[in-house]
Amino acid sequence: MGNILCIYLFLHYCFMATLAVTAKNLTTDQSALLQFKSHITSDPHSVLAYNWSISNPICNWVGISCGARHERVTALNLPFMELGGTISPYLGNLSFLVKLDLSYNNFHGHLPNELGQLRRLRVFSISNNTISGGIPGFIGLLSKLQILKLEFNDFSGTIPDVLFNVTTLEALWSHNNNIQGSISPEIVKLTRLKIFYMASNLLSGSIPWSSIYNCSLLQVFRLGDNSLSGSLPDGLCNRLPKLEWLTLTYNGLSGQLPRSLGNCSEAVVYSFSENKFTGLIPQNIGNLSKLTWLTLNSNNLEGEIPEEIGNLQNLQHLYLGFNSLTGVIPEEIGNLQNLQHLFLGFNSLSGVIPASIFNISTIIRINLARNNLSGYLPSTIGRRLPNLEILAIWSNELTGTIPTSITNASRLVKLDLSINSFSGLVPNTFGNLKFLEWLSLDSNNFATESPTAEWSFLSSLTNCRKLKTQLQDQGQHSY
Template sequence: MEASIFSFALSFLLLNSFALSLYSITTDKHALISFKKSITSDPYAILSTNWSQDTSICNWIGVLCGLKHRRVTALSLSGYDLAGTVAPHLGNLTFLRYLDISSNNFNGFLPFELSKLRRLKVMNVGVNSFTGEIPTWLGSLPQLEELHMYTNKLSGSIPHAIFNISSLRDIRIRNNSLTGWLPNDMCNNIPNVEILSLALNQLEGQIPTNIWKCTQLETLELAFNNFSGNIPPEIGRLSYLKYLYLAYSSFQGGIPAELGKLSRLEMLSIDSASL
């Protein structure tokens, strides 16, 4: 009797496990099919010829699945000249860790549903035509390490939520139409950031004096903006800094002597900075 009960329970668990696995794969497949339907131009026929419903999504070009759960963990479709919008269904790829749709022709807004990608570590949407403001929901991605949104048509200010993601190491939002000031406490919660690239925007105000709290910074790109005030001497405390770009802004005063403490500095660009 006990053996029968045990056997039944085991069968029930295995059946549930299989059903859950099947549901997960089905969910990911539906998400990718919805993404494919939102593509209006596929000049190299990457998706139209390869993303067949008759084959496993784990064999589709640009798709990588995890070995354990067989869920989609990476979507890499850079440089295929794809055009269209990003389907909100992409947020159902809840095991996704790597998303790269850079160097395409995507437009519109990044949908709020992407905030469900809680495992995401890398988001690269650079070199597209995304518009609107940088979404505040990015701050709800607790494991994000790299955020690449460069060369788009983004506007508005940089949301404070970006600077609360303590796992961030690489922030590249250069070459957009961003405005506003950088928050004074910008570096309080991103101590691990190594690259901060905000050049070629319309940012204004002063460089926050707490910049020294980004202690791991190796690259600081703030050139071609409307920054004013003095260059903060606190930059001289960034002992790992190798590349410093401050050119083409409206700074006042002179070059802080503290910059001479940057023993690892390889590139210093401050031309046409109104010093």
């Protein structure tokens, strides 16, 4: 009996000691959070003002989650609260914290180095604030970190090499900052990386593709709006088989588009506009059955548009403008029955406009301006375009009359048919276009011998209550 009593007393002591330690640790967490609260200078919705009080259990505070096992604070989630102030260094005392999300607030100043003590942290999001300074080196100490979100802040300086020591990292969002320098070959260490998003920064130098190939799980690689140089390697898709998003717009990349781009079977978005790419558009891009965006605007591409593009049944956005493309517009583009935006303007395309383009019911914007297109507009134009808002085919060599069916595209906002050789009478049905804001018909060969017809046309425009511009200036056009 005495032994049983001793065991009972021992267990009771251990239980009470555990409660005391838990209470003490929760007191430590509470103190850290109250210190965090004291650094808040703006709480317009009183999120913390009344709820974060010692009269309430800490695990019931707004934005706080506690672990069932240790009853310690494991998550601090306060996004979209419009909180203002600085980040308290005392947050580093939340030693069981797994998730820290302070995104979409008004925090400013630097991130305190004490956050490097959060060795259990897996998710760290401080996006959409005005945090400044460099990307802190303490991030290299967060050995379990998986998701790091720093986007839309004022971070500057270079990417610290210690960041690449966090081999557990799966996603890095750091776009829309002022980060400069090059991408270090040390990225080779991030073998679990799936998302690398550093668009809209000041990065320069070439992309270390041979190191990035080690990140074979990479799905999203977005580096648009930087100052990067170099070219795309031939084996890119063979080495990164899971790649879905590849966006490199607004850089200084050059060379030819590699044929292997057609091997990224998971590709959803290819965006290479505003670079210096040369040569042909690879035909086997037509193999990418999941592709929804293909933007190659403003490069130095030449040759014909591959008819294989017509195989991209999921394509919604096709931008090939501002290049030196020649030949005809492939009839197969009419097969793209999910297409919303078609921009082929500012090339040297010739021949007739395929009637099939005007049968794409999903299309919102068509721009074929500044080419050498000829022939008539199809007599059925507008009848199958319920969503069309912009039609820009100015500065071509189109002839014939403007079909009255064009006004069946009832959602038209901008219509620019100027600088062509259209003849006959202007349809008097333009008044049906209730949303029309921009109309340009100048520099054509319209008949003027019928004042009645001209008056009928002008009178119809009074129904276009939103019409602001009927252009006569050839220097201005709708895009």
